[in-house]
Amino acid sequence: NAGVTQTPKFQVLKTGQSMTLQCAQDMNHEYMSWYRQDPGMGLRLIHYSVGAGITDQGEVPNGYNVSRSTTEDFPLRLLSAAPSQTSVYFCASSYQTDTEAFFGQGTRLTVV
């Protein structure tokens, strides 16, 4: 099994550009989530989904959109990139909300 796959691994954007970070899992997990990781801040929840067609906001949702049209995919969209969105982004999935979460390898995003 591939587990959780994130693409791209690295990305540089100019301020104001938009882009989509892709996340796919092949474990048939219902719960998927996006985090950003900044130095000294730990992992902060951006958006999450408890199943196809259902999404909700986490701790830091501003500037990001998500959708969950299939169980497998959970893309994260940056609407208009800002330097404050420079971070490492992780996608995670789990069978349920109270079971082990599996993480992707991360996307390192730099906004200039």
Next chain:
Amino acid sequence: GESVGLHLPTLSVQEGDNSIINCAYSNSASDYFIWYKQESGKGPQFIIDIRSNMDKRQGQRVTVLLNKTVKHLSLQIAATQPGDSAVYFCAAVRGQFYFGTGTSLTVIP
């Protein structure tokens, strides 16, 4: 909500010694806890978990202790090896995952 904090941002231990990483959480309703290991440039990897109906759980070279009275969680790594050098996170789960900021463990050969 929930607030999770680790007691030490960094920890250095001699190879072969035991390591103890501590974590505190704030919400007594949290009922599931996980420890993750993150190596440089990689995503967090599951180490061990524990539910609130237990106070101790052991894996291979790792033990997690849960003290619900003081809302404290610890990870013990036996016979620490250079490959254990990484950042360790605890997470408290109550509807969603709440992560601590991480303790960077350095193993001195």
